[in-house]
Amino acid sequence: MDWFPIVAVTFKVLVLGTGMFFAIKWHYDQGEKQKDKEQEKRAVLRAAGKVAAIFVLSLLALGLVTYLLLSRLSLDLRLP
Structure with a gap:
């Protein structure tokens, strides 16, 4: 049972980090469009x-x- 918080927090960080990366990338690409x-x-x-x-x-x-x-x-x- 001690491994669950480690796996859950790691998964959460990876998912939120990936989402933030793509959100920032999308906004940057939108700003580049002229x-x-x-x-x-x-x-x-x-x-x-x-x-x-x-x-x-x-x-x-x-x-x-x-x-x-x-x-x-x-x-x-x-x-x-």
């Missing part, structure tokens, strides 16, 4: 707009299909 941030921002906003438009259109289509199905089944659609 991409045009404005074009990247536009691309992200364009993609977000497309996703939002698709969501709204699918929501409207679902509402229409639901309304038509309920009308077809002769259910009462009046508000109280």
Whole structure:
């Protein structure tokens, strides 16, 4: 039982050390990139707009299909 803390602490140090190394490396590599941030921002906003438009259109289509199905089944659609 005396060996468990030694192995656990060693494993923890190795895992956290590896994670810290790759986190620092990733941040350093991100800083080295000299991409045009404005074009990247536009691309992200364009993609977000497309996703939002698709969501709204699918929501409207679902509402229409639901309304038509309920009308077809002769259910009462009046508000109280």
